[in-house]
Amino acid sequence: MAPQRFREQFDQIQRSMPDVPLAMGPDDSAEFLYEKGVVLARDGEEARLVEDTVRDHFTTMSDLTPDHVRRASPETNRTGITRIQVADPAEGDGGGDPTVAHALRSLRTMEGRAGRRLISRNHVVSIAVxxxxxxxxxxxxxxxxxxxxxxxxxxxxxxxxxxxxxxxxxxxxxxxxxxxxxxxxxxxxxxxxxxxxxxxxxxxxxxxxxxxxxxxxxxxxxxxxxxxxxxxxxxxxxxxxxxxxxxxxxxxxxxxxxxxxxxxxxxxxxxxxxxxxxxxxxxxxxxxxxxxxxxxxxxxxxxxxxxxxxxxxxxxxxxxxxxxxxxxxxxxxxxxxxxxxxxxxxxxxxxxxxxxxxxxxxxxxxxxxxxxxxxxxxxxxxxxxxxxxxxxxxxxxxxxxxxxxxxxxxxxxxxxxxxxxxxxxxxxxxxxxxxxxxxxxxxxxxxxxxxxxxxxxxxxxxxxxxxxxxxxxxxxx
Missing domain, CATH: 3.40.50.200 (Peptidase S8/S53 domain)
Incomplete structure (x- = not known):
């Protein structure tokens, strides 16, 4: 079980970000917080690879639409990151997101072949570390x-x-x-x-x-x-x-x-x-x-x-x-x-x-x-x-x-x-x-x-x- 104060602050941060459903990670532990139902991928060919893998592994997301992928133009997106929705963020509670965990596992072999990071949770970065x-x-x-x-x-x-x-x-x-x-x-x-x-x-x-x-x-x-x-x-x-x-x-x-x-x-x-x-x-x-x-x-x-x-x-x-x-x-x-x-x-x-x-x-x-x-x-x-x-x-x-x-x-x-x-x-x-x-x-x-x-x-x-x-x-x- 996560420590008491971690849970207290989880609630505090969730209140400050009411439009972003959050989960504790990696499971019901006090290691980090992240956005539910979402993964990050590098722009370009790697993001398309992640999208294809999402479709192959998650039949519920076979109707993946452009609304599920937030991609900025290379000229304006200096971070080089695409945000991809892999599940309904409203589903489940804050005790971990198994769909996001599944998406990370599904890309692990491909990351090994590519020799670089392809996918990530969308973590919460905070002064309330x-x-x-x-x-x-x-x-x-x-x-x-x-x-x-x-x-x-x-x-x-x-x-x-x-x-x-x-x-x-x-x-x-x-x-x-x-x-x-x-x-x-x-x-x-x-x-x-x-x-x-x-x-x-x-x-x-x-x-x-x-x-x-x-x-x-x-x-x-x-x-x-x-x-x-x-x-x-x-x-x-x-x-x-x-x-x-x-x-x-x-x-x-x-x-x-x-x-x-x-x-x-x-x-x-x-x-x-x-x-x-x-x-x-x-x-x-x-x-x-x-x-x-x-x-x-x-x-x-x-x-x-x-x-x-x-x-x-x-x-x-x-x-x-x-x-x-x-x-x-x-x-x-x-x-x-x-x-x-x-x-x-x-x-x-x-x-x-x-x-x-x-x-x-x-x-x-x-x-x-x-x-x-x-x-x-x-x-x-x-x-x-x-x-x-x-x-x-x-x-x-x-x-x-x-x-x-x-x-x-x-x-x-x-x-x-x-x-x-x-x-x-x-x-x-x-x-x-x-x-x-x-x-x-x-x-x-x-x-x-x-x-x-x-x-x-x-x-x-x-x-x-x-x-x-x-x-x-x-x-x-």
Whole structure:
């Protein structure tokens, strides 16, 4: 059975995408989400091969019509992907789609002969990785400084490093936060519900921008609200949105992406592969979150970091716990994660500067770590009741808090912009104009290590970051 929180977030994401029936994958498990009744194929001859195979194997779809195939012209479809319906998406429940699984199996032999990927599920890519973040944000007083804190580097418009953040949009009052004086981008589409309560994941992009600016004040940060719907988007749409984001302002020096999905494969995401191929030919460095599944399963697009050809263009980042000595309980791990950075209980900007804004917790904390760790992790602290409850249990009254500017939040989502900022800071300090070279130099010069699942891994620690005690009674959150 899938974990409770995965199911809670499945419902949350389904509500944010009401016109897209979703299923859990690969069966009734907590590995990924995908669109029911639909597969993706490469454009051209390969898509026609998939269509023919669908007709041969699925008698119910022998009347496949052009409405079941969404193919754009090669001139406009830069993702190179065709979306093919193989079943009625309204059939069945969310516990897996056997027809899609059958379609994938039917093409497996042909993929072997072709020597390349022909077909894929249409996965949900989300900041709510494993369909849940490391935790929910916790308010802290405005008097509490950011952590990491700004290092005092002056801003210089001539040498500022461009950082593009693909996430949720910026809060309406983000300019009230001094570190975001040189931040531009898209607004958060909807901040509060009809009762004036902050929606879930609101402020995620603003929080990330604040972390980049704290670690590297000499940056021009641009935030795009590509992931505005509960931080979720279909794989088939993400490739297009990534191209649109870089088309609007040009390829940046650094692209920070705190979203992704696993897919049970080791060769990437079909829907974003064209973007990743173009990224490889550009000078941009993609810094990508490794995900919060507490899993060694490759998480995309971060796991491109160890695929041949992308070693220099992608940097995959896992999260350290609040003392910086060990991996955070939720962090993905494995040889495909290149480095780790603080990602538990970081402090940055959220919203409500001058005007307190309420937030109601959606998830309840656990009595013990949901991933089996023994330290006082964010699964357990700070204690709160959420709107959602265990099946069969009477719901407890949810806790409400007020945000007045700063928040403390956890996840590989936030370790990622810390490293994006470290690369940008290295570029400024060493007058390095190549972000990929800066990333290599940063790793080569690093002398700090942490322990993650028994392995000693590079720990990238900002000089202005200060560890917090892992025992909440000793002052930690």
């Amino acid at each position: 494993n369909a849940c973040p490391g935790d929910e944000p916790v308010p802290v007083p405005l008097s509490e400084p950011p952590n990491p804190a700004p290092d005092g580097t002056p801003y210089d418009a001539e040498t500022a490093v461009g950082v593009l953040v693909i996430d949720t949009g910026l809060m309406h009052d983000y300019r009230s936060y001094p570190l975001l004086a040189h931040t531009e981008g898209d607004a958060q589409i909807r901040e509060c519900d009809d009762d004036g309560v902050l929606c879930q994941y609101v402020g995620h992009g603003t929080f990330i921008a604040g972390l980049v600016a704290a670690v590297a004040p000499n940056t021009d940060v641009t935030v795009r609200n590509t992931l505005n719907d509960a931080g979720a988007i279909l794989e088939s749409e993400l490739g297009e949105k990534l191209f649109e984001a870089v088309d609007r302002g040009g390829w940046p020096e650094i692209l920070s992406l705190s979203a992704g999905t696993s897919n049970g494969r080791t060769d990437g995401l079909l829907g974003v592969h064209a973007f990743m191929e173009e990224l490889r030919d550009q000078g941009t460095l993609l810094v990508a979150a490794a995900g919060n599944n507490a899993s060694a399963t490759p998480f995309w697009p971060a796991a491109y970091a160890t695929l041949p050809g992308w070693e220099n263009s992608v940097l995959s980042i896992g999260a350290l716990r609040s003392d910086g000595e060990f991996g955070a309980c939720f962090s993905n791990h494995g040889g495909w994660v290149r480095a780790y950075a603080p990602g538990e209980r970081l402090t940055s900007a959220l919203t409500g500067f001058g005007t307190p804004v309420p937030y109601v917790y959606q998830h309840s904390t656990y009595d013990a770590c949901r991933f089996g760790f023994a330290y006082a992790c964010t699964c357990q602290y700070p204690r709160h009741n959420g709107v959602l409850s265990e099946p069969g249990e009477a719901p407890a009254k949810p806790d409400q808090v007020m945000f007045e500017g700063h928040a403390r939040w956890s996840g590989t989502s936030f370790a990622t912009p810390v490293v994006a900022g470290l690369v940008a800071s290295h570029m400024t300090a060493h007058k390095e104009t190549d972000p990929r070279a800066a990333g290599r130099q940063l790793l080569a010069a690093n002398t700090e290590y942490a322990e993650v699942r028994g392995a000693h891994v590079p720990a990238l620690l900002p000089p202005t970051w200060h560890p917090l005690p892992v025992d909440p009674s000793a002052g930690g959150s």
